[in-house]
Amino acid sequence: MQPPAPSPAPARATPTRATIADVAREAGVHASTVSRALNPATRGMVTAAVAQRVTEVADRLGWRPSAVAAGLRTRKSRTIGILVPDLINPIFPPILHAVETVLAAQGYVTLVANTDNDAARESLLIERMATHLVDGLILASAAAGTDALSLCARFGIPAVLINRRMPEGAGCAAVSAVTNDDTHGIGLAVDHLVALGHRRIAHLAGPQGVSTARDRRAGFLERMRHHGLAPVAVVDAAAYTRDAGRVAMTALLEGLVPTGPACTAVAVANDMLCLGVYDAMEAAGRRVADDISVTGFNDMPFVDRIHPALTTIRIQHDAMGRQAACILLAEMAEPGLARQSIRLVPELVIRASTAPPAKGP
Amino acid sequence: MQPPAPSPAPARATPTRATIADVAREAGVHASTVSRALNPATRGMVTAAVAQRVTEVADRLGWRPSAVAAGLRTRKSRTIGILVPDLINPIFPPILHAVETVLAAQGYVTLVANTDNDAARESLLIERMATHLVDGLILASAAAGTDALSLCARFGIPAVLINRRMPEGAGCAAVSAVTNDDTHGIGLAVDHLVALGHRRIAHLAGPQGVSTARDRRAGFLERMRHHGLAPVAVVDAAAYTRDAGRVAMTALLEGLVPTGPACTAVAVANDMLCLGVYDAMEAAGRRVADDISVTGFNDMPFVDRIHPALTTIRIQHDAMGRQAACILLAEMAEPGLARQSIRLVPELVIRASTAPPAKGP
Numbered sequence: 001m002q003p004p005a006p007s008p009a010p011a012r013a014t015p016t017r018a019t020i021a022d023v024a025r026e027a028g029v030h031a032s033t034v035s036r037a038l039n040p041a042t043r044g045m046v047t048a049a050v051a052q053r054v055t056e057v058a059d060r061l062g063w064r065p066s067a068v069a070a071g072l073r074t075r076k077s078r079t080i081g082i083l084v085p086d087l088i089n090p091i092f093p094p095i096l097h098a099v100e101t102v103l104a105a106q107g108y109v110t111l112v113a114n115t116d117n118d119a120a121r122e123s124l125l126i127e128r129m130a131t132h133l134v135d136g137l138i139l140a141s142a143a144a145g146t147d148a149l150s151l152c153a154r155f156g157i158p159a160v161l162i163n164r165r166m167p168e169g170a171g172c173a174a175v176s177a178v179t180n181d182d183t184h185g186i187g188l189a190v191d192h193l194v195a196l197g198h199r200r201i202a203h204l205a206g207p208q209g210v211s212t213a214r215d216r217r218a219g220f221l222e223r224m225r226h227h228g229l230a231p232v233a234v235v236d237a238a239a240y241t242r243d244a245g246r247v248a249m250t251a252l253l254e255g256l257v258p259t260g261p262a263c264t265a266v267a268v269a270n271d272m273l274c275l276g277v278y279d280a281m282e283a284a285g286r287r288v289a290d291d292i293s294v295t296g297f298n299d300m301p302f303v304d305r306i307h308p309a310l311t312t313i314r315i316q317h318d319a320m321g322r323q324a325a326c327i328l329l330a331e332m333a334e335p336g337l338a339r340q341s342i343r344l345v346p347e348l349v350i351r352a353s354t355a356p357p358a359k360g361p
Numbered sequence: 362m363q364p365p366a367p368s369p370a371p372a373r374a375t376p377t378r379a380t381i382a383d384v385a386r387e388a389g390v391h392a393s394t395v396s397r398a399l400n401p402a403t404r405g406m407v408t409a410a411v412a413q414r415v416t417e418v419a420d421r422l423g424w425r426p427s428a429v430a431a432g433l434r435t436r437k438s439r440t441i442g443i444l445v446p447d448l449i450n451p452i453f454p455p456i457l458h459a460v461e462t463v464l465a466a467q468g469y470v471t472l473v474a475n476t477d478n479d480a481a482r483e484s485l486l487i488e489r490m491a492t493h494l495v496d497g498l499i500l501a502s503a504a505a506g507t508d509a510l511s512l513c514a515r516f517g518i519p520a521v522l523i524n525r526r527m528p529e530g531a532g533c534a535a536v537s538a539v540t541n542d543d544t545h546g547i548g549l550a551v552d553h554l555v556a557l558g559h560r561r562i563a564h565l566a567g568p569q570g571v572s573t574a575r576d577r578r579a580g581f582l583e584r585m586r587h588h589g590l591a592p593v594a595v596v597d598a599a600a601y602t603r604d605a606g607r608v609a610m611t612a613l614l615e616g617l618v619p620t621g622p623a624c625t626a627v628a629v630a631n632d633m634l635c636l637g638v639y640d641a642m643e644a645a646g647r648r649v650a651d652d653i654s655v656t657g658f659n660d661m662p663f664v665d666r667i668h669p670a671l672t673t674i675r676i677q678h679d680a681m682g683r684q685a686a687c688i689l690l691a692e693m694a695e696p697g698l699a700r701q702s703i704r705l706v707p708e709l710v711i712r713a714s715t716a717p718p719a720k721g722p
Contacts, residue, residue, distance in 0.1 A: 081499070098682025112473040113470065121470075129498065140456065210446075302636065
């Protein structure tokens with residue numbers, strides 16, 4: 001390998017290393033056009049046809065715009081990208097979590113991108129990660145006590161909420177949201193349990209800082225009232241995790257929370273919590289369905305294969321993602337558009353975790 | 362709300378809107394320092410103490426550096442960020458997939474960030490997404506036929522491979538990798554099945570463009586030879602998905618692939634495929650363990666709760682993520698470091714999907 005030619009560069013390339021002049025001549029454009037075409041920040045200044053021709057020639061001649069690239073790299077971001085081939089595969093999240101833990105301790109943040117096992121998409125992602133900032137944000141992380149929306153406003157980034165709303169009064173009117181009708185959804189679970197003959201029903205609720213948990217809790221109480229029933233107990237889990245579900249269900253089973261007579265069914269605020277509910281019941285020697293019926297919420301992947309298969313409330317994962325993406329694109333194109341608040345209607349999926357109570361109510 | 366004061370700004374703030382001069386006076390610095398401290402691109406030019414003081418004063422007075430923010434937003438990136446509160450929760454990937462599908466059709470790419478339900482982290486992520494590029498990349502998506510590594514080199518971005526290696530000769534020496542000992546891992550599955558008494562063992566392999574699939578396939582054949590056994594059949598699944606596993610297992614059960622006598626056990630290349638294997642066996646009226654033993658690979662979350670609970674090869678998710686993060690940080694700090702290739706040793710986890718064959722071999 002030869003060292004790079006000193007500036008000013010010779011007009012003719014050495015046999016081993018092409019210059020920007022070679023690329024310009026071959027592509028039939030000025031050198032400045034080569035530079036613009038290969039710098040993602042200025043590519044918009046040339047036509048798509050020119051950008052493609054220059055890129056092809058540069059690739060063929062093996063010329064790398066290292067000066068451009070170096071210029072782009074002078075700012076340090078303390079931001080790390082991670083590409084995964086398939087986010088649907090649950091193998092990756094625990095790996096990503098470990099990566100994030102280490103990087104966060106060093107002041108780095110982590111951005112994940114999904115290549116979908118597609119090489120062209122992978123290339124595009126790397127280029128974007130290397131050269132660009134985000135134009136918009138979809139927030140699935142809305143919760144009380146955050147300044148996410150004000151930050152978006154500060155940076156001039158359009159945002160749309162998904163799955164969770166902001167608490168009332170926290171700027172909800174200023175931002176579009178695509179969420180579930182959580183009140184209706186948990187009501188379907190209550191109706192199902194009541195129809196099976198259950199009267200002594202408990203609610204294992206989610207963390208109350210989050211809209212899904214608040215709305216499902218309120219919806220549970222409302223629907224129980226509708227049936228003329230008082231809840232046996234309401235236990236709040238500390239987080240939407242398997243372990244928090246185990247802890248909350250253990251408290252319920254051992255009478256560590258204020259409770260009426262022992263429940264014959266528990267309507268749980270989401271499917272992750274149900275995994276912990278199953279763990280707690282197994283540890284206590286209680287059988288799901290036979291001893292206590294369990295309902296979940298979300299119909300997350302694979303709960304059809306757990307044992308017993310989970311009766312749950314199916315949310316519209318796909319419609320939710322698509323709607324949020326469409327709204328964001330529309331609002332980016334036309335910032336003055338009226339904001340939308342969409343509630344998608346969930347449905348009951350009956351599987352094997354619910355059954356009539358062993359004894360009459 | 363008043364419109365912003367015209368430039369040049371008056372020396373004194375109106376009662377309703379602070380100016381940069383107010384922030385500068387209150388923080389005891391020049392206005393140019395305020396500007397530098399609040400622009401993430403130039404924050405490194407002031408001390409951390411000054412940056413913090415200025416930020417606090419600006420927040421208290423409600424002054425937003427809108428001109429700075431606007432300047433940062435003049436380039437359009439066609440890149441969208443998504444924040445999720447908990448990537449471990451399998452509810453989010455299907456939602457993200459839908460978002461990506463819509464955005465990709467419009468030429469947008471999507472970057473996902475995990476807030477871990479932490480408001481401070483969420484703020485940091487938004488700021489980074491809004492103002493910065495990535496410094497480094499961790500690639501879990503390595504596969505044949507991609508130019509990921511050459512792109513990283515072109516943009517001057519340090520990269521580390523995780524879980525999957527590049528094909529031999531595709532620049533592997535130039536990049537560090539943290540992967541599993543896949544050959545050893547699948548050998549543990551073969552040893553376990555042989556110890557249970559199985560002799561007629563098939564392999565349901567993964568997509569052969571990916572190193573994990575190739576290495577597990579080769580490792581399966583090698584370990585079968587070690588035991589003096591010939592495989593009943595080897596079927597390649599088209600992808601690491603539940604549906605591809607169902608299709609491949611159906612082909613195996615229906616004799617649609619070249620096969621010897623019917624198998625009593627199948628060593629499957631990963632856990633996602635096993636979900637489809639269970640689906641195919643259920644559809645064919647065959648019982649997992651009782652009729653055909655099944656082993657997986659990865660020990661992904663929740664396979665302890667599927668029915669029957671999956672015997673599988675546990676990889677070191679956490680160590681893998683941590684090692685890759687540490688290596689990337691080290692190589693970013695010292696680009697001349699020798700590249701590392703780390704193979705983590707997996708272990709067998711015996712659950713209920715494997716049993717002695719119903720009849721002798």
